[in-house]
Amino acid sequence: MLDIVSAGSAQKTAQLGWTGVVRFLHLAPRAFLPMRAAETITLVAGKGIEGDRYMIGKEEGFYSHKPEEGRQVTLFELETLIALKRDAGIELGPEEHRRNVTVEGVPLNHLVGRRFWLGDTLLEATRLSVPCRHIEEITGKAIFDPLINRSGLNCRILQGGIVRVGDTVRNAA
Amino acid sequence: MSARPITTVKTIVTGIEEAGADIKLFTLADPDRWELPPFKPGAHIDLHLPNGLVRTYSLCNEPADNTRYVIAVKREADGRGGSRALHDDVGVGDIIGVSLPRGGLAPDARIGRYMFVAGGIGVTPFLSVVRHLQRTAQAEFTLHLVAREEVPLAAHLGSLIEAGTVVVHRTSRAGRPDLAELVGDPDPETLVACCGPEGMTEDFERLTTAWPTANVHIERFVAPPPIIDPDAKPFTLSLARSGTEIQVRAGQTMLAALQEGGIDIATSCCGGICGACKVGWIEGRPVHRDRILSPYERERYLMVCVAGSDAERLVLDL
Numbered sequence: 001m002l003d004i005v006s007a008g009s010a011q012k013t014a015q016l017g018w019t020g021v022v023r024f025l026h027l028a029p030r031a032f033l034p035m036r037a038a039e040t041i042t043l044v045a046g047k048g049i050e051g052d053r054y055m056i057g058k059e060e061g062f063y064s065h066k067p068e069e070g071r072q073v074t075l076f077e078l079e080t081l082i083a084l085k086r087d088a089g090i091e092l093g094p095e096e097h098r099r100n101v102t103v104e105g106v107p108l109n110h111l112v113g114r115r116f117w118l119g120d121t122l123l124e125a126t127r128l129s130v131p132c133r134h135i136e137e138i139t140g141k142a143i144f145d146p147l148i149n150r151s152g153l154n155c156r157i158l159q160g161g162i163v164r165v166g167d168t169v170r171n172a173a
Numbered sequence: 174m175s176a177r178p179i180t181t182v183k184t185i186v187t188g189i190e191e192a193g194a195d196i197k198l199f200t201l202a203d204p205d206r207w208e209l210p211p212f213k214p215g216a217h218i219d220l221h222l223p224n225g226l227v228r229t230y231s232l233c234n235e236p237a238d239n240t241r242y243v244i245a246v247k248r249e250a251d252g253r254g255g256s257r258a259l260h261d262d263v264g265v266g267d268i269i270g271v272s273l274p275r276g277g278l279a280p281d282a283r284i285g286r287y288m289f290v291a292g293g294i295g296v297t298p299f300l301s302v303v304r305h306l307q308r309t310a311q312a313e314f315t316l317h318l319v320a321r322e323e324v325p326l327a328a329h330l331g332s333l334i335e336a337g338t339v340v341v342h343r344t345s346r347a348g349r350p351d352l353a354e355l356v357g358d359p360d361p362e363t364l365v366a367c368c369g370p371e372g373m374t375e376d377f378e379r380l381t382t383a384w385p386t387a388n389v390h391i392e393r394f395v396a397p398p399p400i401i402d403p404d405a406k407p408f409t410l411s412l413a414r415s416g417t418e419i420q421v422r423a424g425q426t427m428l429a430a431l432q433e434g435g436i437d438i439a440t441s442c443c444g445g446i447c448g449a450c451k452v453g454w455i456e457g458r459p460v461h462r463d464r465i466l467s468p469y470e471r472e473r474y475l476m477v478c479v480a481g482s483d484a485e486r487l488v489l490d491l
């Protein structure tokens with residue numbers, strides 16, 4: 001069934017039309033520490049975000065998760081925060097989901113395997129993030145279940161640069 | 174050396190203050206003075222001490238003071254070694270790993286009055302609570318501090334003692350206060366709490382049997398073990414390939430036990446959905462609890478972050 005769909009038997013490709021915006025930026029230098037909001041963050045190609053815990057080579061010999069070449073920067077949908085409030089009555093702030101970039105209008109789950117522009121930086125989406133059980137401990141909120149399959153996107157940085165709140169997010173064809 | 178997972182919050186000792194009566198106050202902070210994970214008034218943390226001991230201490234500063242964890246430690250010469258290690262071996266600049274804060278009092282709008290009874294160093298869990306209540310003025314409170322002669326942390330309680338919200342009872346002069354009188358009659362809008370030596374907490378427990386359980390809080394010097402499944406039993410993991418055995422304590426996860434035993438396991442979600450921590454099992458009766466393995470896979474694999482064991486022994490392919 002799925003291969004029939006993706007084989008495009010109708011000879012048409014579905015086009016995803018979207019342009020999104022960076023709403024919030026957050027980072028934390030070490031595991032478990034609260035995320036701090038930033039107006040700008042600096043992405044380093046092939047490595048990570050300056051000052052963030054996932055920067056490759058930061059904590060030698062230790063990892064807060066399995067080190068992942070494909071998780072240099074993480075994104076999260078503002079729409080998920082809105083849905084959590086609406087459907088589960090849980091108020092979760094953009095500083096609590098522990099991803100770096102909160103975007104609006106970007107269909108993250110569709111982007112796995114694709115490239116897109118985050119402001120002037122070029123990212124490649126590697127895979128969906130999985131929620132982490134510790135997030136319930138850290139936030140004191142029962143959000144593990146509601147975040148399954150909408151816990152954000154892990155990306156590799158192909159082209160670095162400065163990302164600002166308000167930057168445009170768009171497809172890189 | 175292969176990388177190890179980070180399981181504690183990294184802190185640096187930024188201050189040690191002698192507070193009299195064999196008590197030292199230790200201030201812990203992030204190496205870059207970043208905000209620390211938040212805590213509720215009355216919460217406690219585990220310290221992973223340089224000598225390998227893990228000890229639990231109440232946080233004494235208030236939650237709004239979010240870049241520090243302050244703990245008060247009384248040197249117990251005959252204790253189990255945690256306080257001695259802190260007093261004798263730890264200095265400013267040392268790195269100490271701590272757990273995420275646990276416990277504490279959740280704000281409760283129905284409570285209009287708090288009555289705390291502390292025996293000696295048992296005052297520590299109430300320090301952050303009274304500071305918090307004083308600043309937020311959300312409810313009335315009185316802390317009765319029972320001490321033989323020297324008042325622990327007197328310098329830190331001065332203004333509260335003057336204000337009358339902390340009442341000192343010196344047993345060497347006036348004998349023991351009448352606990353029954355302090356506790357009074359059950360009142361749904363009052364929360365009563367006690368921390369002190371065993372005799373005191375036992376009396377307190379007896380005097381509050383008629384109270385609604387939600388309105389009574391008892392804190393013992395020896396922190397109770399984390400809330401565990403009452404049916405959980407300890408079991409032994411036997412690692413087929415390395416030929417070692419690892420004990421899993423009741424309520425402990427297999428993952429934690431393996432990590433304690435120095436076995437490196439990849440993890441991500443720690444909640445049984447991502448598949449990162451999959452391990453083969455050979456013999457035993459695993460209790461799976463994950464949400465990722467198919468019935469077929471469960472015959473050979475388990476997820477160590479959530480799985481348990483129904484039998485005393487479980488053999489893993491590790």
Ligand code: FES
Binds near residue numbers: 439441443448476
């Ligand atoms: S760590 Fe994700 S299933 Fe165990």
